[in-house]
Amino acid sequence: MTSEILHAGLKENFGFEKFRPNQEDIINTILSGQDTLAIMPTGGGKSICFQLPALLLPGITVVISPLIALMKDQVDSLKANGIAACFINSSQTEQEQQFYMDSLKTNIIKLVYIAPESLSYLDVLFNQLTVSLIAIDEAHCISAWGHDFRPAYTNLGYLKKRFPTTPILALTATADKATRTDITKQLNLSNPKTVVASFDRKNLSLEVRPALDRVKQIIDFIETKPDESGIVYCLSRKTTEELAGKLQKKGINAKAYHAGLDSKLRSRTQDDFINDDCQVVCATIAFGMGIDKSNVRWVIHYNLPKNIEGYYQEIGRAGRDGLPSETILFESYSDVIQLQKFASEGLNAEVQLAKLERMKQYADALSCRRKILLSYFGELVTENCGNCDICKNPPRFFDGTVIAQKALSAITRLQEKETLPVIVDFLKGSKNAHIYEHEYQNLKTYGIGADISWYDWNQYLIQLINLGYCEIAFHQHNKILLTPFAKKVLFEGEKVKLTTVVKKTIEKTEIQEK
Ligand code: ADP
Ligand code: ZN
Numbered sequence: 001m002t003s004e005i006l007h008a009g010l011k012e013n014f015g016f017e018k019f020r021p022n023q024e025d026i027i028n029t030i031l032s033g034q035d036t037l038a039i040m041p042t043g044g045g046k047s048i049c050f051q052l053p054a055l056l057l058p059g060i061t062v063v064i065s066p067l068i069a070l071m072k073d074q075v076d077s078l079k080a081n082g083i084a085a086c087f088i089n090s091s092q093t094e095q096e097q098q099f100y101m102d103s104l105k106t107n108i109i110k111l112v113y114i115a116p117e118s119l120s121y122l123d124v125l126f127n128q129l130t131v132s133l134i135a136i137d138e139a140h141c142i143s144a145w146g147h148d149f150r151p152a153y154t155n156l157g158y159l160k161k162r163f164p165t166t167p168i169l170a171l172t173a174t175a176d177k178a179t180r181t182d183i184t185k186q187l188n189l190s191n192p193k194t195v196v197a198s199f200d201r202k203n204l205s206l207e208v209r210p211a212l213d214r215v216k217q218i219i220d221f222i223e224t225k226p227d228e229s230g231i232v233y234c235l236s237r238k239t240t241e242e243l244a245g246k247l248q249k250k251g252i253n254a255k256a257y258h259a260g261l262d263s264k265l266r267s268r269t270q271d272d273f274i275n276d277d278c279q280v281v282c283a284t285i286a287f288g289m290g291i292d293k294s295n296v297r298w299v300i301h302y303n304l305p306k307n308i309e310g311y312y313q314e315i316g317r318a319g320r321d322g323l324p325s326e327t328i329l330f331e332s333y334s335d336v337i338q339l340q341k342f343a344s345e346g347l348n349a350e351v352q353l354a355k356l357e358r359m360k361q362y363a364d365a366l367s368c369r370r371k372i373l374l375s376y377f378g379e380l381v382t383e384n385c386g387n388c389d390i391c392k393n394p395p396r397f398f399d400g401t402v403i404a405q406k407a408l409s410a411i412t413r414l415q416e417k418e419t420l421p422v423i424v425d426f427l428k429g430s431k432n433a434h435i436y437e438h439e440y441q442n443l444k445t446y447g448i449g450a451d452i453s454w455y456d457w458n459q460y461l462i463q464l465i466n467l468g469y470c471e472i473a474f475h476q477h478n479k480i481l482l483t484p485f486a487k488k489v490l491f492e493g494e495k496v497k498l499t500t501v502v503k504k505t506i507e508k509t510e511i512q513e514k
Contacts, residue, residue, distance in 0.1 A: 059130030400498025
């Protein structure tokens with residue numbers, strides 16, 4: 001098909017003048033009958049890649065999507081463009097489902113959205129239909145390697161066997177290589193063309209902050225931009241509600257959103273946010289998949305995300321209109337500990353722990369964050385981005401050998417039995433019950449770090465952990481242990497480079513914030 005015909009179809013049916021990067025390439029591949037794996041970031045414009053071919057191909061396009069809640073929106077917006085589409089899923093009555101099944105037979109409907117769970121009982125119907133294209137949205141859900149595994153997706157491998165000559169388009173915003181390979185294998189794609197769009201979203205600024213007193217930091221941030229809406233992602237349902245409450249108390253129009261809330265309330269919050277009637281949504285990751293709001297100006301992560309794919313997808317909800325947008329990630333020690341526990345107890349523990357480790361490395365990075373992100377998605381970037389906190393404010397290194405020696409010998413004196421806050425207490429020479437109970441005040445090195453602030457000690461200890469001189473024993477109440485490398489610093493004269501930490505006046509109580 002010529003490029004003119006495709007452009008005319010794009011303009012006529014969707015009102016767009018130009019294709020976004022990779023859309024035309026993907027569409028041409030499908031139209032030539034080849035299976036395609038399309039990897040595009042959220043907001044990259046994946047839907048057009050199957051919606052336009054659906055109009056150009058003779059038969060019906062079956063779209064598999066895990067997002068029952070969004071099917072209606074997608075179908076409504078297609079209908080608004082004059083395109084015959086419907087969906088069939090468990091949210092409908094049996095009568096409704098039957099009605100749509102019958103209407104598929106009339107050959108008028110061009111696109112049908114189906115949840116993977118509903119696919120099997122439509123199988124009978126497929127005998128009577130010409131299926132021209134199968135689009136599998138959120139295809140990473142088929143892979144246990146991915147971050148959003150859905151068991152129902154594993155049945156989709158049969159589609160290729162059932163329709164061997166129908167092209168399959170698998171779409172995802174998840175790009176890590178293991179998941180990609182797994183998608184191809186599990187869907188039985190035959191010699192697919194893989195199209196990977198650039199994941200670079202230059203308009204998103206990247207920033208990581210220590211999670212000390214994060215509620216206040218968030219309030220301060222929002223108060224400087226009263227007309228801009230954004231999302232705060234939290235790990236737990238409880239946190240979303242608590243945080244929304246705290247923001248409301250400050251007069252901020254904030255709402256909580258998580259999968260445990262009543263579905264009516266959820267869709268109202270979603271609508272309010274989209275219509276600019278709610279400025280801030282404090283949400284779990286249940287919020288946002290497919291939410292089409294182009295002017296989200298900022299995304300904050302209250303907690304460290306489980307992995308980089310999820311993080312990237314979530315920050316990708318900001319600035320879809322291409323205008324400058326901000327993202328802030330709060331990194332806290334207790335989050336890392338909790339996430340490590342979740343990951344080690346869940347499915348595929350090894351893989352999930354490795355992904356978490358990458359996430360942590362990103363948060364602790366001392367070089368351009370965008371380079372790290374993009375390299376995770378397999379893109380090589382040579383220039384620093386200039387739009388991340390590290391580029392804007394490069395860390396300055398200094399000789400931290402003495403500080404490291406003090407910290408590591410404190411850990412030794414405490415017989416590797418204590419957690420990070422106690423070690424800081426000990427170094428600072430503080431006089432509290434725990435110290436006195438254990439008579440730590442009588443040990444050598446007690447109080448040798450009194451000249452350094454609580455905040456700085458915390459940061460230095462975290463840096464020492466990241467440098468590999470000590471480690472957290474997650475299965476032993478988070479005690480800090482020395483690694484074999486500590487010896488080098490303590491006894492073999494190894495020099496340690498630390499970086500200066502951003503100065504903030506923060507009280508000790510806040511450091512122990514949970
Ligand atoms: P994804 O599924 O990749 O997250 P969508 O398909 O929902 O992205 O598209 C994101 C937004 O971009 C939508 O608002 C869509 O209408 C818009 N869009 C898609 N393709 C184009 C295009 N070629 N020109 C302009 N806008 C587009
Ligand atoms: Zn940068």
